[in-house]
Amino acid sequence: MGTTPEGRRAGARDRDNEGRARNARPRDGLGRPLPYDAAGVARQPEGVVRTPPETVTEAQALLDAGKPFHAHEVFEDAWKSGPDEERALWRGLAQLAVGLTHAARGNTTGGARLLRRGAGAIEEWAAGTGHDRPHDLDLPGLARWARTLADDVERGVTVDAGTRAPALRAS
Template sequence: MHDRERDAEGRARNARPRDSFGRPLPPGSVGVPRIPDDLELPPDRTLGYAQELLDDGLAFNAHEVLEAAWKNGPFAERLLWQGLAQLAVGLTHIQRGNPTGARTLLLRAAGRLELYTPEPGGEHGVDRAGLIEYTRALLALLAAGAAIGPDDLRPALRGR
């Protein structure tokens, strides 16, 4: 068994560079910039940053930004941030050519977004209904075996 890289708290961390789809590259390669594990941004900046990354085709990096909000944000908003992070991972699986993984994560994303009941001000302008519809449309394309292009993988987190 291989020893995994660990951070100061003993959590498994892979410091290897990654490609634009989040896949580890050989040591010494040049990859895309990594999102810091301890990223803490207010919700508005989190959504803006994640949207920029999605628009640039960097769904894996958007996932890392959204996952930081899920882990560092208020418990009452956990389903929202989990749903958004899982949507980004679903897009990452499509980019990587993994329809099975994409379906699994997109179903989880839609489910979490549907279950989320925001407290006043807890939705942060996220277009939950539009994202659920978008996710269901991607699932239908996957089920039909239809081609999904890069422009199909740029959802609007807050509507446009």
């Protein structure tokens, strides 16, 4: 095997400091890999433990900036590090962010499916707990937003992630 222009062995997998496989290619704002020598968008650090208000604030800022892929990573951290009784909530929110990511990338089927799955997940969590506004999140509004966006995506509406970003908190 030869080497790449970046000095890596052709076919070799990128690894993080712990030796886990991790793609080192830069990413664009929607999380798509770019060539190694391209300028990309800074990645969200993984495994960060945040309070729920910090999670919501950071995710909202990323969504507003048109970076739903990065917001998904923030929600994923909350899902993995938060209390067991909130895991389904954060997982559902991560699905909404990934659905928006796919919709903005032009993946009609995947975007609509994930938006609807995320809407169902947060509604199910709210019904099971009796809380539809945990951490000031507007779960009914988010579910409506997701289903409306899923319908638009299926009708062929082009989605700009920044302009179609949801408001996470209740007004």
